[in-house]
Amino acid sequence: MKRYRTDSMRQFSFYVLLIMVSIIFEAGNLFAQNPIIMNQFTADPSAKVFNGKVYLYPSHDILAKPGKGRPGWFCMKDYHVFSSENLTDWKDYGVILSQNKVQWVDSTSYSMWAPDCTYSNGKYYFYFPAPAKNSAFGRGFSIGVAISAKPYGPFTPQPEPIKDVHGIDPCVLITKDGQAYLYWAQGEIYVAQLTKNMLELATKPHVIQGLPDKGLIEGPFVFERKGIYYLTYPHVQEKTERLEYAMADNPMGPFKIRGVLMDATPDCWTNQNSIVKFHGQWYLFYHHNDLSPHFDKNRSVRIDSLFFNSDGTIQKITPTLRGVGTTDAIRKIQIDRYSRKSGQGISIAFLDSLHPIKGWATILNASNAWIQYNKVNFGDKLKWINVKVLSKTGGVLQIRVDQINGPIIARVKIPTTNSWKVIHSPLLAFQSGIHNLIVQLIDNKNVEIDWVSFQ
Numbered sequence: 001m002k003r004y005r006t007d008s009m010r011q012f013s014f015y016v017l018l019i020m021v022s023i024i025f026e027a028g029n030l031f032a033q034n035p036i037i038m039n040q041f042t043a044d045p046s047a048k049v050f051n052g053k054v055y056l057y058p059s060h061d062i063l064a065k066p067g068k069g070r071p072g073w074f075c076m077k078d079y080h081v082f083s084s085e086n087l088t089d090w091k092d093y094g095v096i097l098s099q100n101k102v103q104w105v106d107s108t109s110y111s112m113w114a115p116d117c118t119y120s121n122g123k124y125y126f127y128f129p130a131p132a133k134n135s136a137f138g139r140g141f142s143i144g145v146a147i148s149a150k151p152y153g154p155f156t157p158q159p160e161p162i163k164d165v166h167g168i169d170p171c172v173l174i175t176k177d178g179q180a181y182l183y184w185a186q187g188e189i190y191v192a193q194l195t196k197n198m199l200e201l202a203t204k205p206h207v208i209q210g211l212p213d214k215g216l217i218e219g220p221f222v223f224e225r226k227g228i229y230y231l232t233y234p235h236v237q238e239k240t241e242r243l244e245y246a247m248a249d250n251p252m253g254p255f256k257i258r259g260v261l262m263d264a265t266p267d268c269w270t271n272q273n274s275i276v277k278f279h280g281q282w283y284l285f286y287h288h289n290d291l292s293p294h295f296d297k298n299r300s301v302r303i304d305s306l307f308f309n310s311d312g313t314i315q316k317i318t319p320t321l322r323g324v325g326t327t328d329a330i331r332k333i334q335i336d337r338y339s340r341k342s343g344q345g346i347s348i349a350f351l352d353s354l355h356p357i358k359g360w361a362t363i364l365n366a367s368n369a370w371i372q373y374n375k376v377n378f379g380d381k382l383k384w385i386n387v388k389v390l391s392k393t394g395g396v397l398q399i400r401v402d403q404i405n406g407p408i409i410a411r412v413k414i415p416t417t418n419s420w421k422v423i424h425s426p427l428l429a430f431q432s433g434i435h436n437l438i439v440q441l442i443d444n445k446n447v448e449i450d451w452v453s454f455q
Helices: 002-027
Strands: 043-050 053-059 078-084 089-098 116-120 123-131 141-148 168-174 180-185 189-193 221-225 228-236 241-248 256-262 274-278 281-288 300-306 346-350 360-364 370-377 384-391 395-401 408-414 417-426 434-441 447-454
Touching (some): 043 281, 089 123, 180 221, 221 274, 395 447
Antiparallel strands (some): 043 053, 053 078, 180 189, 228 241, 360 447, 370 434, 384 417, 395 408
16 A cells, blocks of 8 residues: 555656646747737737747737727737747747837837838848828838847847838838838828838839728738738728738739739638748638627637649638647647537537636537647657546546547546546547547536647
């Protein structure tokens, strides 16, 4: 008995240590699917590839408070930057620029809207819109520049905004011949060449012709593929923004509208995007109000894969919860960001309806109800499964890989519990490599699942 208790205590201590290490490691990093950032609200994503990583430069939504922003409207006081090597694990570098650190910005406006970043002359140039505090710079929004030696800052803002540029949503394209172009929105989409120092206009602003003449249009993003220039933009065709795109042979146009990139949703008034190629695959970064379902001025960035037709046009994207990337089995797998699910006996709900940013739970409440989460990397040596659950009835979960009738790797007996509890269970079998994960309820009970992980 003494030996049994000692071994059990060692095993328990080791398990607790693993959990503690996991918590400490995750405190400085973000692991998520759609939305990809879960510790704050993010919107208007500008994604760029620098030094083998994807760097994300979004705007940062916060809730307005008395005297700090306009209640019920967009409220943004600063910018963060994030990076990832696999589009699944994201590092937050913290605040890189704030409204009270820029000499020309009205620090009471809380309007640090959609930014962009590019690399030139051995430096990183961060472009951002904001209202100026001095009328000498013009009314409305101006666009400023901050410079850094590194993609994650620190960024040093210029003392004045770019002359003769008034509007929002800057985007910078540098063509293969080294010429930089600045795009922005002010009722229409404008473009101008930049000088070599990236801080001044080399040409007068030019309105891009041929775009929709009715409904709000904003948020230009331009990229090049196979000698063709693509201009994407949000457009309010009816009540909310949908993503559209146009194509041209020249970065200044004329552009021809080619179609809808992503349909509008009734849930979120705005959408804004960027498109980037990473490790041979194209991706669309955009936003939705996943973590703020009742207030669409607090948004969250998403990613989905993007594909082209043989004629160069873009296939319309259907938003997903699963998003992109491969998830390591040892991480907390948020199966509520599912790839597929059974037709009945399953639902997704917030863990805390008063604090949606805490995420979601999967609720299984019928025999054989299941949920599938694609692309989990099981590595080459796993022995245990951990499931964080809440169940007032108890139940039995069956864990499969690949498909709903695929190999069974675990059966987890869930006890009755009135609070969230992590259940630790041995694997019956092990499948190395990358597989789809299926979690199935095999009895007619009710089990809520926060996350699943392996060790």
